[in-house]
Amino acid sequence: NAGVTQTPKFRVLKTGQSMTLLCAQDMNHEYMYWYRQDPGMGLRLIHYSVGEGTTAKGEVPDGYNVSRLKKQNFLLGLESAAPSQTSVYFCASSYSTKGYTFGSGTRLTVV
Amino acid sequence: EDQVTQSPEALRLQEGESSSLNCSYTVSGLRGLFWYRQDPGKGPEFLFTLYSAGEEKEKERLKATLTKKESFLHITAPKPEDSATYLCAVRTTDSWGKLQFGAGTQVVVTP
Numbered sequence: 001n002a003g004v005t006q007t008p009k010f011r012v013l014k015t016g017q018s019m020t021l022l023c024a025q026d027m028n029h030e031y032m033y034w035y036r037q038d039p040g041m042g043l044r045l046i047h048y049s050v051g052e053g054t055t056a057k058g059e060v061p062d063g064y065n066v067s068r069l070k071k072q073n074f075l076l077g078l079e080s081a082a083p084s085q086t087s088v089y090f091c092a093s094s095y096s097t098k099g100y101t102f103g104s105g106t107r108l109t110v111v
Numbered sequence: 112e113d114q115v116t117q118s119p120e121a122l123r124l125q126e127g128e129s130s131s132l133n134c135s136y137t138v139s140g141l142r143g144l145f146w147y148r149q150d151p152g153k154g155p156e157f158l159f160t161l162y163s164a165g166e167e168k169e170k171e172r173l174k175a176t177l178t179k180k181e182s183f184l185h186i187t188a189p190k191p192e193d194s195a196t197y198l199c200a201v202r203t204t205d206s207w208g209k210l211q212f213g214a215g216t217q218v219v220v221t222p
Contacts, residue, residue, distance in 0.1 A: 004154075033210075035212075040120075040214060042198070042213055042214040042215060043198070043200075044212075045210075045211075048208075048209060050207055050208065090154050090155070092154075094208055099147075100145075100155075100210060102147075102154030102155050102156070104154050105153070105154050
């Protein structure tokens with residue numbers, strides 16, 4: 001089925017470890033986004049991309065980096081994980097002004 | 112600063128008991144208001160987009176309306192399967208396709 005695929009679905013990290021979250025979409029969407037979702041705070045934008053090779057900061061970018069080397073993939077990296085980065089991470093993609101299609105999320109715990 | 116506020120935070124309904132969810136917004140220029148449904152452990156699922164005051168959209172037991180300052184999601188004669196968290200989001204004129212989300216309303220419908 002067409003859509004947005006996120007890997008991994010779950011991960012536990014120790015403070016200071018690094019990891020990369022992968023997002024892949026097969027809808028040929030130009031725009032891709034990474035959000036984090038925390039209880040009571042809704043979805044907050046971390047980074048986004050308006051096309052292959054481009055990235056930009058969102059509302060809460062500190063501690064994260066991203067890359068969009070291929071149109072279909074958007075990677076989110078944590079260089080040195082902190083407990084404050086414990087969250088559920090969602091990737092989404094969209095075509096111009098249309099609504100987002102979301103992935104199923106990655107639940108990350110940093111201990 | 113753009114703001115999106117949803118109320119109530121939580122809503123408990125008896126099956127068949129109609130109600131409304133509110134999404135109020137303060138933005139510089141609105142280019143779309145979006146409603147999503149999110150089930151536990153899953154990513155948000157797109158429901159509606161509204162673009163101008165007075166517009167209405169319907170899907171099964173859900174009806175979304177839009178004014179210049181707020182949107183309502185009306186749930187008519189809800190069923191237990193309508194239990195979910197409902198999110199609203201706004202896209203503004205200078206947002207490059209980015210959506211700003213409210214914190215959501217958790218709806219529980221009991222038989």
